[in-house]
Amino acid sequence: NAGVTQTPKFQVLKTGQSMTLQCAQDMNHNSMYWYRQDPGMGLRLIYYSASEGTTDKGEVPNGYNVSRLNKREFSLRLESAAPSQTSVYFCAGAWTGANEQFFGPGTRLTVL
């Protein structure tokens, strides 16, 4: 099993460009999450999907959109990237009723 996978690993964008971060899991997770990690601020929740077909905003949703394409895949889209979105992005999954989440390897995004 690959677990939780993310693509790409690294990305550099110019201000105003758009891109989609991909996340897939083969662990049969019902819930999936997108976080960003910035120095000194821990992990902050951007969006989450409690089940296929549902999505909800987290703590820092502005500037992002998400799609839960199917049970396995959960993508994060930046429509018009800004330097403030420079960060490391993590996707995570969890089984229904479980406390712990399993994280992907992360995408390091730089917006110039």
Place this chain on the structure above:
Amino acid sequence: EDKVVQSPLSLVVHEGDTVTLNCSYEVTNFRSLLWYKQEKKAPTFLFMLTSSGIEKKSGRLSSILDKKELFSILNITATQTGDSAVYLCAVVNTNDYKLSFGAGTTVTVRA
């Protein structure tokens, strides 16, 4: 708003030392507290704590929760260079299972 505070922010120790990491929290709907280890990449799960006073152990790592005083500690004994990492504390909300993370403690173990 849920709040999770970890201390210290960073520390440097020598191999063989013992390390104690602190996590305090203020949350409205507490379900459990989780500890993760992050080495360069994805956080990996260490412990889940739900009850006060019951120590969880895994090798040289141990953790305990105090639900009255709203804190948890993570101990690492006989530290090794492989223990160098960021240690993250997170609290799980009982209503929606969302995690609130602390900023993390960076542990550097020198040979």
